[in-house]
Amino acid sequence: MGKPTGFLEITRHDHGYAPVEERVKHFRDFVVPLPEPGVREQAARCMDCGIPYCHRGCPVHNIIPDWNDLVYRGNWREALEVLHSTNNFPEFTGRICPAPCEASCTLNFNDQPVSIKDIECAIIDKGWAEGWVMPQIAARRTGKRVAVVGSGPAGLACAQQLARAGHRIVVFEKNDRIGGLLRYGIPDFKLETVLIDRRLAQMQAEGVEFRPKSHVGVDFPARRLLAEFDAVVLAGGSEQPRDLPAPGRELTGIHYAMDFLTQQNRRVAGQKIPPDREILATDKQVIVIGGGDTGSDCVGTSIRQGARSVTQLEIMPKPPLHENKLLTWPNWPLKLRTSSSHEEGCERDWAVTTKAFIGAEGRLTALQMARLEWRTVRGRQTTVEIPGSEFEIAADLALLAMGFVHPLHEGMLQELGVAVDERGNIRASTNDYQTSLNKVFSSGDMRRGQSLVVWAIREGRQCARAVDEFLMGSSELPV
Numbered sequence: 001m002g003k004p005t006g007f008l009e010i011t012r013h014d015h016g017y018a019p020v021e022e023r024v025k026h027f028r029d030f031v032v033p034l035p036e037p038g039v040r041e042q043a044a045r046c047m048d049c050g051i052p053y054c055h056r057g058c059p060v061h062n063i064i065p066d067w068n069d070l071v072y073r074g075n076w077r078e079a080l081e082v083l084h085s086t087n088n089f090p091e092f093t094g095r096i097c098p099a100p101c102e103a104s105c106t107l108n109f110n111d112q113p114v115s116i117k118d119i120e121c122a123i124i125d126k127g128w129a130e131g132w133v134m135p136q137i138a139a140r141r142t143g144k145r146v147a148v149v150g151s152g153p154a155g156l157a158c159a160q161q162l163a164r165a166g167h168r169i170v171v172f173e174k175n176d177r178i179g180g181l182l183r184y185g186i187p188d189f190k191l192e193t194v195l196i197d198r199r200l201a202q203m204q205a206e207g208v209e210f211r212p213k214s215h216v217g218v219d220f221p222a223r224r225l226l227a228e229f230d231a232v233v234l235a236g237g238s239e240q241p242r243d244l245p246a247p248g249r250e251l252t253g254i255h256y257a258m259d260f261l262t263q264q265n266r267r268v269a270g271q272k273i274p275p276d277r278e279i280l281a282t283d284k285q286v287i288v289i290g291g292g293d294t295g296s297d298c299v300g301t302s303i304r305q306g307a308r309s310v311t312q313l314e315i316m317p318k319p320p321l322h323e324n325k326l327l328t329w330p331n332w333p334l335k336l337r338t339s340s341s342h343e344e345g346c347e348r349d350w351a352v353t354t355k356a357f358i359g360a361e362g363r364l365t366a367l368q369m370a371r372l373e374w375r376t377v378r379g380r381q382t383t384v385e386i387p388g389s390e391f392e393i394a395a396d397l398a399l400l401a402m403g404f405v406h407p408l409h410e411g412m413l414q415e416l417g418v419a420v421d422e423r424g425n426i427r428a429s430t431n432d433y434q435t436s437l438n439k440v441f442s443s444g445d446m447r448r449g450q451s452l453v454v455w456a457i458r459e460g461r462q463c464a465r466a467v468d469e470f471l472m473g474s475s476e477l478p479v
Contacts, residue, residue, distance in 0.1 A: 002065075002072045006044035012112045013042060020344050024303050027188040027268050030340075031095075034115075039122040042115040043071040049106050053330040054116060057104025059458045060087045064101060064116055071119055080127040083120065085478065088157045088457060091128070091195050094121030096186060097454045098293075104330035111322075128198070135205035138166035144471045147172060147229040149216050149412065152180025153453045154444025155235035156203070157460030158467070161477050163206045165468045170229075171208060174215035177269070181237055182453070184262045187297050189304070193269065217412025226416075231439045231467050234418070234426060235460060238404040238445040244289065248357030253364030255279050257294050257401035264301050281307040285394050287367055288312040289354060290401030293339075298399045300341030311347040311393065315383070317374050318350035353385065357398065366392045404450045416440065425449050433463040434470075441467055 003009075016032035017023065023030035034042065046068035054064040063082050070079035083090050094117055105113035127133045144167045148159045151173040159169045177183055179196045200210065214220050225232045241256045243249075260279045267273065281302035288298045291314030302310045323333035342348065356368040371389035375382055406424030407413065413420070419427045419436035426435055426442040433441045443463035444456040461478065468475035 002046035002048075002068055003044035004048065006072075007047050007107055007112075010041055010045050012045070012107075012115060013038060014115055015118050017340055023189070024344055027264070027304060029095075029192050030189060033122065033125070034118055036122070036126075039119055040072055040074065043068040043119050045107065046072070046114050047106055053104040053106060054101040054114075057330060057332070058101040059452070059454045060093075060461070061458075062086050062101065062120070064114075067123060068114065068116075068119060071123065076123065076126050077130070077132055079123050080132055083123050087454075088160050088461065089153065089199060090120050090124040091199075092153065092182060092191065093454045093457070094118075094124060095195075096191055097452065100332050100454075103332050106330075109325050109329055133202065135202050136164050137206055138164055140166050141168070142166040142472065144168065144230045145170070145228070146231045146233065146467060146471075147225045148233045148235055149225070150180055150234070150236035150444070150446065151178040151210065151212075152235065152237055152444065152456060153182060154446075154456035154460040154463070155180065155233070156182075156199070157457045158233050158235055158443060158464045159208050159460075160203050160206065161461055161464035162467060163203065163208045165464070165472075165475070165477055167468070167471065169208045171210050172214040172216050172220065173210065173212045174218070176212055178210045178212055184265045185258055186265075187261065187301055188265065188268045189300060190297070215411075217410075217415050222412045222415040226437075226439070229439075230471055231441065233463060233467060234412070234435070234440065234442040234446055235444045235463070236407055236412075236446045238406055238425070238450040239408050240405050240424070241400065242402040242405050244354060244400055244402065246354050246356050248359055248364075251357050251359040251364045252362055253359075253396060254357060254398045255400070257288070257290065257298050257399045260399050261294070261297055261301060264305070279397075281305040281310075281397055283308050284396035286310045287393060287395040287398045288401055289398060290314070290403065291316065291348075291350070292401065292403065294403070295399075295401035296339040296341045298401055299346045300339075300344060302397075302399075303341070303344045303346070307397075309347070310345065311349065312342075313352050313354070313369070314348070314350045315353055315372065316350065317372075353383070355390070358392065364395055364398055366394050367398065368392055404445075406449065407446045418442075423449060430459075430462065432470075433459075433466040439470070441470075 018030040052065050067079040067082045099117040101116045102113040107113045148155045148171045159171050163169045282305050286302045286307045288295045319336045321336050323335045351372045352369050358366040371386045372383045421427045426447045428435045428442045428447050443459035465475045465477040
């Protein structure tokens, strides 16, 4: 795969970024991709591994060595076909996936993995530019109708696969536009909506019908789906945010991260936010509570809105700068990760807890914090507050980015009476993705819990095969 001696002769190179002082002035993509010769050179570094661990690291099982070799040899169109054989939306994962495949790359043992994510993105971008990405219209129609509830990556992947199998698909979305978390949740500077829209156009040409502004369980009876469709797929998100019920939580100026991010997506789309509901970081001291990707997105968005300062807090201890490869590889390692948003200007603090929100005249003015010590007790990690470590940090806006606990139960799930597991997610196995209700399936975050876009695509594809088998007795869709 690639050039036999490429990994010895060529060093790793990544894409670049526009300068910080330029990119923080807008919400557009600011990645500077490698030129085509550079991409082919990076693909040449892929080794002829006896066991390509990148397959194991990639949730959709991308056939990475094969398309690396094809890119190296200049066979871009064939590389696109191989890439699309496992991934419906590589332009999404090529931009927003954390690339567990690179962590699993054999060359990562020396901290020089193949630039898999950049190569993936280059393949699909060239495919769109050359006009190679075309609708794949089913040769025959089955006459079966399937409702897919939720238009995020799981719902879209499931819908596209089922449409290509010949079923009539209707996608229901509660928001005014299709895309789910891809459109309303991920900042435009990471994923511009034009990338979503062109995929939706492809899917419509393949026969998928989209119904935005259709909130199943609220303005569209959930039971009606069971009467009108041969199968139903519940592919919504994990939307119940984890709260922080500390004293002062009722103060004005404390918001869930997704409310803040979604508003900015709508502004970029030209939509008006009612003044009494606006959440803006402009000229404010912003505190982001939660150290994950959502928190990082809040950092980049706050900086672009003109925040006076941005601080991100994490309850976990500060990770090591480098992982111990002998203990972690080829698994996803725990180590310090600095995003492009962090590089734009952000203070970070670890092993701290919020004891109270402090305010004046009903508005947030500060957070009362304390430092934590992490200990292992009977094999489990636990925290102990360090005596005398309390401190305050000024704040005009606090964004809660501590993850999500489960899908919303009110409305659709309660009306259907579908069973949930101990975590509050819809109970369904990865064997058949069937819920406790006949002909009702579930995939993505609603079944799995909060996870990555690439996991949602995998579950959507596998769920589509399960639905096809249920409807037809067998399926030719890929596993």
